[in-house]
Amino acid sequence: MAVGVMRLEEVKNLLGAETLWPCDLSVEIESVGAADLMSDVLALGWPGMLLLTGLANMQAVRTAAVADIKAIVFVRGKRPAQAVIELAQQSGIPLLSTPMIMFDAAGLLYTEMRSRKSESAVGASRHERG
Amino acid sequence: MSADEFERVYEVAGKDFTNAGRVSTGIKDILKGMGIPPAIVRRVAIASYEAEMNVVMYSYGGTLTLKVSPADVTLTVADRGPGIQDIGLAMQEGYSTATQEMREMGFGAGMGLPNIKRNADDFVITSEVGAGTTLKIQVHLK
Numbered sequence: 148m149a150v151g152v153m154r155l156e157e158v159k160n161l162l163g164a165e166t167l168w169p170c171d172l173s174v175e176i177e178s179v180g181a182a183d184l185m186s187d188v189l190a191l192g193w194p195g196m197l198l199l200t201g202l203a204n205m206q207a208v209r210t211a212a213v214a215d216i217k218a219i220v221f222v223r224g225k226r227p228a229q230a231v232i233e234l235a236q237q238s239g240i241p242l243l244s245t246p247m248i249m250f251d252a253a254g255l256l257y258t259e260m261r262s263r264k265s266e267s268a269v270g271a272s273r274h275e276r277g
Numbered sequence: 278m279s280a281d282e283f284e285r286v287y288e289v290a291g292k293d294f295t296n297a298g299r300v301s302t303g304i305k306d307i308l309k310g311m312g313i314p315p316a317i318v319r320r321v322a323i324a325s326y327e328a329e330m331n332v333v334m335y336s337y338g339g340t341l342t343l344k345v346s347p348a349d350v351t352l353t354v355a356d357r358g359p360g361i362q363d364i365g366l367a368m369q370e371g372y373s374t375a376t377q378e379m380r381e382m383g384f385g386a387g388m389g390l391p392n393i394k395r396n397a398d399d400f401v402i403t404s405e406v407g408a409g410t411t412l413k414i415q416v417h418l419k
Contacts, residue, residue, distance in 0.1 A: 209299075209302055210298075
């Protein structure tokens with residue numbers, strides 16, 4: 148696993164999240180975005196990102212499918228309707244739910260990914276020095 | 278239509294929030310299946326999804342026509358509805374006439390048309406108040 152990347156299983160443990168369908172937790176996450184406005188995700192999101200959102204409906208899953216979002220974590224313990232979970236399963240998009248509020252979940256992921264990136268930078272500079 | 282062109286017309290129902298986006302995810306699968314580069318597929322899918330959401334949210338329904346030629350992908354989205362009074366205003370980020378219900382869907386913040394334009398190589402919008410709005414969205418493949 149590359150440093151600076153988190154596996155979905157580590158995201159789940161860090162956020163005390165549960166999975167909403169039996170998805171593959173070995174998926175690697177390289178970036179995270181937090182938004183409730185799907186037009187912002189479509190405008191500013193990038194392929195392969197993990198989406199943190201409080202929007203637990205069909206549009207969150209369809210936005211993820213359209214914009215190549217790798218996985219969705221719903222905040223504040225939100226659980227979408229069964230039809231939404233089934234759509235995610237059909238689309239191969241892992242769904243998690245964390246009891247944390249958006250700010251805390253985003254802050255924890257930011258800190259963890261930043262620390263891995265700086266370890267990576269130190270490792271790279273040591274390597275360059277030989 | 279020549280042998281190397283593909284065309285399909287989809288019906289989009291107004292106010293059907295449950296199925297909103299289904300056409301665009303289907304289009305994405307078709308384009309992926311054609312071997313079109315993922316970055317282009319993503320741009321078409323985003324533009325298509327925003328346009329489909331606009332038809333669902335603001336109109337009584339319409340059609341979305343997908344055409345694929347060796348040179349480009351073209352989406353023509355035509356709705357029957359109230360039309361747009363001031364297209365210049367509607368193109369401004371943040372301007373919206375959305376209702377609370379639309380905002381609860383994660384849309385309706387005045388980002389739709391600008392998002393479509395951003396993802397298109399060519400974009401034309403025409404509208405007649407009291408009749409409807411038509412978008413022509415083109416993404417080049419070459």
